[in-house]
Amino acid sequence: MKITGLFLFVLYVSFVYGAWDSPENGNPLLPGYTADPSIMYDSASATFFIYSTSDGVWISYSADPQVAYSKDFFNWKFKPLELPSFWPKTKLWAPTAMRHPTNGKYYLMYCIGDAAYIAYSSTPFGPWTNAVSGKNPLYRAGDLTGSSDWIDPQFFIDTSTVYITFGQSSNMGIARLSFNPQTFLVSIDGTDPRMTDGVKYKCKRLAGLSNNLEGSCMFKKDGRYFITYSNSACQNYNVRYAVGASPVGPFTYINRIILQRDNGNNILGPGHNSIFQYGNNWYICYHRQHYQYVDVKRQTCIDQIRFNGDTISANSQTNMGVWAGSGSLESLVAQSRSLLETDLAFGKTVIASSESAFKGGTSQNQKENFATVNNFYKARYAVDRNNATRWAPSSLPGYLIVDLGAEYPIQRCETTFELVMRTYRYRIEYLTQDGIQNITDAQNSKSWKMFADRSANTQNVSPVIDTNRVIARYLKLTLLSANLPTANAEISTILQTDFADRVSVFEFKVFPETNTAIMQNTGKNECNTFRMQNGKLSYSLTREGIVDLQIVNVSGRVVYNRSWRKPAGSWEFSPRDCKLTAGMYIVSLKTPQMQTKQIVSLLQ
Known part of the structure; x- marks a missing residue:
């Protein structure tokens, strides 16, 4: 079967701007299947990092730990993560990452199986060393608030104090972490008097939440503590939130859905988010489901959220993401796109x-x-x-x-x-x-x-x-x-x-080709009659004939086209005689004896 496609961008975009399959959409942010994203901007390397569940396989198998990274929030690359060798190799879910506010180490935590494992490194890429003595996780199921307390722990930094929020439904809570300044190892701090709950370790069960299933994320803005979390599941996943005056609560549920299924825009199941501030703006990084729907093919997205006191903008999910609108990330992406290297295949x-x-x-x-x-x-x-x-x-x-x-x-x-x-x-x-x-x-x-x-x-x-x-x-x-x-x-x-x-x-x-320091002959040089030397094209004719010369720039436009009748002998031609500007050109030369092409670089 022959399948063809041709983009007519002006008409296409004008009628369905922002549709899920429009060219140049900003969401999903990343290719591939990455769920439960934890986003971190590392000021030390001026790089954005997104750690996530590697999706595309059944949820009970999830493996292949990876990190996506970018300096411009537009060009993203992936790199495998080298986790501690004794960590389980499957059931790797919902990572969270941070740079410690005082010791400068990077910490990465996964919920694996029925426990929360944590590691540290000197770089955001690793390699990663277990951050608990021996081969132990930070905690196991049931150590804090109940059997589902190991699910989805996520870091929260309040000035120089590091917490984790964790758990599912009524077992959702918060715990404070302690870091050894010499060994960089981590434990759950039992000295905070506000932590009045816990089985093996001290924590606080969070009160006042409603419609909360999993994926908690806490952040602080204007002295108020916001906690977002996900509800429902799969294609009906959504994000809700509550607000309090303290990281341990109590919280007041705000009956406003930040992200939810949007059939009109073909957005399914947005949820499990992280929140971060960049410049003067706030953003929610989350996953949504593959469209059309396929189980466990979730993809990372990002959108700006806006505040009015304790109120967060509802229905913030979009197909354009930060490729449209105004804001700090939007400006960064716009700048990156303006410097975009020419992709010759785009829209062809x-x-x-x-x-x-x-x-x-x-x-x-x-x-x-x-x-x-x-x-x-x-x-x-x-x-x-x-x-x-x-x-x-x-x-x-x-x-x-x-x-x-x-x-x-x-x-x-x-x-x-x-x-x-x-x-x-x-x-x-x-x-x-x-x-x-x-x-x-x-x-x-x-x-x-x-x-x-x-x-x-x-x-x-x-x-x-x-x-x-x-x-x-x-x-x-x-x-x-x-x-x-x-x-x-x-x-x-x-x-x-x-x-x-x-x-x-x-x-x-x-x-x-963009390297203007390189000249390369890519044509078949028949009879050795064609060469580039000292900025000139030299060729020889064994008999009188027509010589056709064409020069094309890297945009595919013919900038010079001429034919001559030349007698037998040696001849040369300088592309500079055409008054061409510096850059890359394809020079095509046809004589009675041969036909060849050459990539030519003209320097100023």
Whole structure:
């Protein structure tokens, strides 16, 4: 099946601006499946970090710990986390991270199995050392307020005092932490007289909360203590809150929902958040469910929240996130986008071997039927700068071809696959436009050349970066296989909508040559008659004939085009004679003896 797609951005955006599958949406913030996000801005490295549950497998299996990081809140990368070797390898949920206000160490806590484990490091990336003596967790289920007290602990710093909020439903509480200044080890502080509850360790059960299930997050603003938390589950998840005059309460429930399901904007199950201030503005970082709905394919989002005294803006969930509006993060992202490196594939015409369907089914926890949608995972979704969308072929091998619209000097391709910490095997090939009239011709061509062969790939990073130096108009990404979750423990009871189709791509990006210090001949130099020397193109003719010379800039525009009749002999041409500005160009030269192309860099 031939599937094609072409973006007409002006019309598309003007009619459905902010729709879930619009090009250039800011939410989800990250590609891949990352739930229960804990966001931290590290002033020491001027970097944002998001620690999260690695999703995309059944909740009882969650593994593959990772961190996303960015300096500009626009370009994000992922890195695996090296946790203490004796920590359990699965059931890793809801991490929380902080830099200690006085000792400068970084602390990372996960709820794992039925306990809360904590580690420290000198960097936000690790490696991480257990922060409790021996191989012990910070606490186990039942040590504080009851059997569900180990769920979702999250740091809260009040000036120089560090607390954790924790627990589920009536077992939701707060405890104060103590840090050894010499060893950096952590324990639950039993000296605070306000902590009047607890079984093994001292804590305070929080009073005055309502509609609270899990995922508590406390922050302080204008002398008031806010605690947010999630209610319900899955596609009906939502975020509510309460306010008090002290971190131990009592709290007053505010009957106002900050985040909730929004069918009109195709937003499902926003919840389990962290809150942070950047500049003069406050933001809520949370996950929402994959659309169409698939169990445990949650994605990280962010939106600004606004205050009027104790009142927080309701229905703050959006598809645009901080890519629209005004605020400190919005300004940072706008600046980053203004400096955006040219992605030649963005919004271009694409064709694919096939487009997989959303297969539909009944969800597990919150029972709801979802209908089948044919050709749901569209080819154009791979070139739209939207982390809510992806292209998935219905069978393997499956390919995607991008028509860049003109020939360019290509230096790099970046591919973001669906599961960002899994290994994908693929190939990237290229064609020039010689003899190719359109993308259908390219699809049928037998002349594809290799740009990058990852058919034996073992690398699990995101995005995967492949470099080369070629002249190309058409790029072809062929998906072969991947190391996907297949064991029953990984996919047990998941809504079986598209588990077979996860060899898929969030984004495929193509970047031009930008190094103006490099000259490279990428054409076939027949008879050794064409060379670049001292800034001039030299060529020789063995007989009289027509010489065609064309120069194209990196935007694909022809800036010089001329033909001459030349007698036999040696000749040269200087691109500077065309009064070209400094930059990268593709110079095409055709003589009776040969035809070749060269990437040329002109310096000032």
